[in-house]
Amino acid sequence: MITAAVDWDSIVSSVxxxxxxxxLLALLSNSLWxxxxxxxxxxxxxxxxxxxxxxxxxxxxxxxxxxxxxxxLLIGVDIVTGSLLxxxxxxxxxGFMGLRARDSNxxxxxxxxxxxxxxxxxLSLYEGRSSNKFSLLTGxxxxxxxxxxxxxxxxxxxxxxxxxxxxxxxxxxxxxxxVAEARGLPVRTLSIVFMVLLGVSVAMSVQIVGAxxxxxxxxxxxxxxxxxxxxxxxxxxxxxxxxxxSMVGGILLALGGNIPISPYVTTISFAIWLLTRVIRGIxxxxxxxxxxxxxxxxxxxxxxxxxxxxxxxxxPVPVGDVRR
Amino acid sequence: xxxxxxxxxTIHTPAAQPATRTTASTxxxxxxxxxxxxxxxxxxxxxxxxxxxxxxxxxxxxxxEYFAVLGSNGTGKTSFLKVLLGLLPLTRxxxxxxxERPGAASRHVGYVPQQRGFAPRTPLRARDLVAQGIDxxxxxxxxxxxxxxxxxxxxxxxxxxxxxxxxxxxxxSGGEQQRLRIAQALATDPELLxxxxxxxxxxxxxxxxxxxxxxxxxxxxxSAVVFVTHDINPxxxxxxxxxxxxxxxxxxxxxxxxxxxxxxxxLYGADIxxxxxxxxxxxxxxxxxxxxxxxxxxxxx
Numbered sequence: 001m002i003t004a005a006v007d008w009d010s011i012v013s014s015v016x017x018x019x020x021x022x023x024l025l026a027l028l029s030n031s032l033w034x035x036x037x038x039x040x041x042x043x044x045x046x047x048x049x050x051x052x053x054x055x056x057x058x059x060x061x062x063x064x065x066x067x068x069x070x071x072x073l074l075i076g077v078d079i080v081t082g083s084l085l086x087x088x089x090x091x092x093x094x095g096f097m098g099l100r101a102r103d104s105n106x107x108x109x110x111x112x113x114x115x116x117x118x119x120x121x122x123l124s125l126y127e128g129r130s131s132n133k134f135s136l137l138t139g140x141x142x143x144x145x146x147x148x149x150x151x152x153x154x155x156x157x158x159x160x161x162x163x164x165x166x167x168x169x170x171x172x173x174x175x176x177x178x179v180a181e182a183r184g185l186p187v188r189t190l191s192i193v194f195m196v197l198l199g200v201s202v203a204m205s206v207q208i209v210g211a212x213x214x215x216x217x218x219x220x221x222x223x224x225x226x227x228x229x230x231x232x233x234x235x236x237x238x239x240x241x242x243x244x245x246s247m248v249g250g251i252l253l254a255l256g257g258n259i260p261i262s263p264y265v266t267t268i269s270f271a272i273w274l275l276t277r278v279i280r281g282i283x284x285x286x287x288x289x290x291x292x293x294x295x296x297x298x299x300x301x302x303x304x305x306x307x308x309x310x311x312x313x314x315x316p317v318p319v320g321d322v323r324r
Numbered sequence: 325x326x327x328x329x330x331x332x333x334t335i336h337t338p339a340a341q342p343a344t345r346t347t348a349s350t351x352x353x354x355x356x357x358x359x360x361x362x363x364x365x366x367x368x369x370x371x372x373x374x375x376x377x378x379x380x381x382x383x384x385x386x387x388x389e390y391f392a393v394l395g396s397n398g399t400g401k402t403s404f405l406k407v408l409l410g411l412l413p414l415t416r417x418x419x420x421x422x423x424e425r426p427g428a429a430s431r432h433v434g435y436v437p438q439q440r441g442f443a444p445r446t447p448l449r450a451r452d453l454v455a456q457g458i459d460x461x462x463x464x465x466x467x468x469x470x471x472x473x474x475x476x477x478x479x480x481x482x483x484x485x486x487x488x489x490x491x492x493x494x495x496x497s498g499g500e501q502q503r504l505r506i507a508q509a510l511a512t513d514p515e516l517l518x519x520x521x522x523x524x525x526x527x528x529x530x531x532x533x534x535x536x537x538x539x540x541x542x543x544x545x546x547s548a549v550v551f552v553t554h555d556i557n558p559x560x561x562x563x564x565x566x567x568x569x570x571x572x573x574x575x576x577x578x579x580x581x582x583x584x585x586x587x588x589x590x591l592y593g594a595d596i597x598x599x600x601x602x603x604x605x606x607x608x609x610x611x612x613x614x615x616x617x618x619x620x621x622x623x624x625x
Contacts (some may be wrong), residue, residue, distance in 0.1 A: 051447060066357040164465055169480050172460035175448050178437050179508070182409050182518075183461050184430030235447045 017256030024255045026117075030144040031251055038208055038217060039247035043240030044163055045201045046175035048194060048210030053175040055219050057094050060108035061202045063088035063115035066211035068203075069136050072110045079136075080151050084203040090115065091199030095192045119211075139210030139262040146209070157206050162197045170194055171232065208260050216266040217243060222274050227276035242272050353597065358388035360423055362516050362548040363408060370403055377403055378574050380414065383567065385548050390539065390562045390581075393552040395569030401552045404569070405520050408550065409435065422515050429516075431461075434509030434547075435513035436538070438521040439502050444494040448506050451476045451489045457508030479507040483537055499530030506537050517541060519551045523558050531558040538562075556583070557604050583607070 025032075050057055068086020072079045097107045110194045123133045144152075164169075173180040173187045174194075181187045225238035250265035268276065361384045369379035377400030386390045395401050406412035407419055410427020421429040434457075442448070448456075454476045459466060466472060480486045483503040488496060493504070504520060509517060519538060523531040539562045542549050551559055556566070556579070567584045568575045570591045575582050582588075583605050588596040596609035 047447070053443075165463055168456075168460055168462055172456045174444055175442075176456060176460075177452070177458075178440070179435060179505075180460065181411065182430070182433075182435035182437070183457075184410065184427055185461055226447055229448050229495075230445070230449055231490075232447050255517045259393055 001012040014257055015259060016253065019256055021256060025252075025311065028251075028255055030146060030149045031255075032248060034144045034149055034152050034208060035247040035251040036244060037152050038205055039244035040205060041159050041201050042155050042217035042238055042247070043221050043243035044160065044236065045198060046220075046243065047216045047225070047236050047239045048163075048174060049218055050226060051171065052194070054198070055215065056075065056105055057091075057108050058198065058202060058218050060094060060112040060115070061087045061090045061199055062110045062206060062214040063119065065115075065203050065206045066136055067115045067119035068134075069206060069211075070119040070126070073078075073128070073133075073136070074122045074126045080148065080203070080207060081282060083136075083206050084155075084200065086115070087203040087206070088196060088199035091195040091202070091247070092192070095195030107255075118317050135210065136206070137210050138260045139208055139265075140260060141212060142170045144208075152204055152207075155200055159197050159200050159204075162193070165191055165192060181185065209265055210260070213262045213266055216262070216269045217247065220266075220269040221246060224269070224273040224276040227273070227280040241270065245269075245272060328352065331548075333508060350355065357393065357567055359389070359546065361385070361420075362387050363550065364390075364420045365407075365417065366419075367417035368407070368414050368419055370400060370407065370412070371415045376572050378569060378572065379415070381574065383576065385516075385550065385565075387548050388542060388546045390542055390549045390559075390564045391551070391567065391570065392556060392559060392563045392565070393550060393569065394554065394556055394568045395574075399569035401554075404567070405550070405552050408516075408518060409433065418535035431512055432515045434512065434517045436502070436505045436509045436519040436522040436534060437525050439498045439505070439526065441498070442494040444492070446492065446494045448493045449490050450485060450493055450500075451480065452494065453493050453504050454479050454507045454511065457511035465532070475511070479510060480504075482510065483507045484533075497530075499526050499533065502526060502530065502534045503537065505572075506541075510541060512546075513545065516549050517549045519549065519553075521553055523553065523555075523616055524549070535559050535562070560603065560605060579605075 003013070014320070023258050049055060051188050065083045066086035068089075069079045069083035071086070072082020092107055093111065097104050119136070126133065169185050170190050170193075172183075173185055173190045177187055201218065202214055205217050209217055221242035222235070222239040222243050225235045229235055229239060246297035250261055251266050253264045254261040254267075341532060363383065363385035365381050365383040368381040370377045371379070383575070393401050393404055402414055406587065407414055408421055408426050410421075410425065410430065412469045419426050424432075425431075439564060451473070455466075455472050457479075458475055459468075460474055477486070479487070480489050481507050485500065485503045488500060493501065496504070505522070517538060522538070524533055526534065535558050538549055538551070539559075541547060542562075549562075553565075556563065563579055565577060566575075567593060568581055568582050568588070570588075571593070573591055575587060575591050577587075583598050584596045585596060588598060588607060589609075592609075594609060596607060597604040599608065
C-alpha cells in the first residue's frame, strides 16, 4: 500500500546539516548574538513569570504580538514595532484586568484566540513572500539584520535594566503579595511595570522563535531551574544558563539546514527540563528537605492543603498532628 | 490607594445604637500614662457605603500594650487592621501610627498575616522569606549580602527556626511558616506588631509557641501589639485591652471589663453568656441581629 517511505538518512541529513559550517557561522553571527540576548532576557523574565504564575498570560501576549506583527507586515511598516505594540498593549490589558493569575486567566483565554484570529486575517490579506508569514508563527533565524540586532540590543538593555531596578520589590510582591502590600510596596504598580517588561520580552522572542513557541523560552528554562533549586539567586542563574543553552545551542544546530529554528530550541529546552525533573525526583526520594535534625514534627500544622500530600515528593503525607 | 485619612472635624453624631456605643475607651490625657502613643484613632469611622462598621472610635494604644481586636466575621476586624496599615482610608476622623500617617509608618510596623501556605515549588527558602522582611522593599538587587544573611540568622535564631533556615517555604508546616512570619515581621525592630489571625489554622501547640513569641517581643522591646483574632483564648494571658466589635458597635476595655455576659449581651442586643473555665473564655448565645453576625455554630468569639 503506502510505502513507508521514511528515508531516515535524508531526514537526519536535513535535520543536522553541517556543510560549510565555518562560513555559515561567520555569516550568521548576528543571529547568534540575537539568540544570546534572547537567552538572557528569557531566563530572567521566565523566573518571574513562574513566580507570578503567568505562563498562560505569556501565551496570550504572544498571540497578540503575532497579530501586531502580521498587521505591520500587511501595511508595510517595521515588523518589530508591530509585534512590540501588539504585545505591550496585550500585556497592559492583562495587567490591568487582574493583579494575580487567577483573575486574569479567563481574560487571557478570551483575548488569545481573538489575537490569533486577527493575525491570521492580516496574514491572509498579505501578498508578499509566504516565508515571512510562516516565520512569525514558528520563528526564523537566518535573516537577523544588523538593524534588527541593534533594536534587540536596545530592548534587551531596557528589559534587563528595568528588572534589575525593580528586582527586590518585584520578587517580594510576586512571592508574598499580602505582606508586600502591608509593607507599603506599590504591588499594583509593580505588576504593571512587570507586564510591560514582559510584553517587550515576548515581542523580542516572537521575532526569533515565533509566536507559538515563546513559552519554550520564557517558561521552560525557569521551570527547569526550579526543579533543581528553591534558592532565588540560584534559580535566576540556572534559568539564564538553561535559556542560553537552548537558544544558542538551537541556533548552532539550525544554521546549516532549512528547518526553522524553533524545533531545535524547543527540543533542547524540553530535554533540559526532563533531565532536571528526573534529578529532582531522585533527590526527593533520597533525602529529606531538612538541613539538620529538628526536634519538631515536620508536619506540625497539617492543615495546609498546598504544602503537603504530594506523594510524588517522597514526603510523608500528614495524618494530622496530635502531639498534645 | 493609600489616601491620607480625611481629617473631617465635623463631628457627625450618629443616631445608631446610643446604648451600645460605650466609650470607656481612651484614657483621658490627664491620666498619667507610661509610654508614648503608638496608635491613635480620633472619632474614627469606617463605612462601606451605607454600612457603618464602626464610628466614633477613639483609641490610643501605647508602647508595650497588648491590644486584641475581637469580633465575628464582617464586623470590621480586618478593616481595622487595614486602616492601621494605610491600605484603607477612614471615612471620618483621623488615624496615626507612630505619630505618622498610616502607611507612611510601614517601616515601624511588623505585620504577621494569617497562615496561607505557599505553592510547593515557590522559589524561596525560609531565610529568603525573612530576608524579604529586611530589605525586600528596597530597589535594585541585594548588594550587602553578608550583612543581610547575618541578620537573617539572628532573626531565625530568635524564633527558633534555625533548623530549617534553608528549607523551601512551600514544604514547611503552618506552624513553621508562622514562626518565619514573626521573624520576618521583627526584621525592622517594629514599634507596632500587627497580627492578623496569626494563629488561625495552627494546632494548639503552635498557637502557644507563636503567641509566646509575639509576647516575648513586646516584653523585650516594648513594642505594642495589635492582635486581630476571633478567638481570644490563645492570647488571653497577655492581653491588656480588648476592642470588641459587633454589629456596628463596639466596646473597649480590659478582658475582665469586656468579656462579661451583660456587656456582650448589650453589645449584641441578645442574650450572650460568657463562661470561664480553666482560664478559658467561652462565649455562647445566638445573637439575633443576623445582619452582621453569622454564627452558624452558635458560638461567637
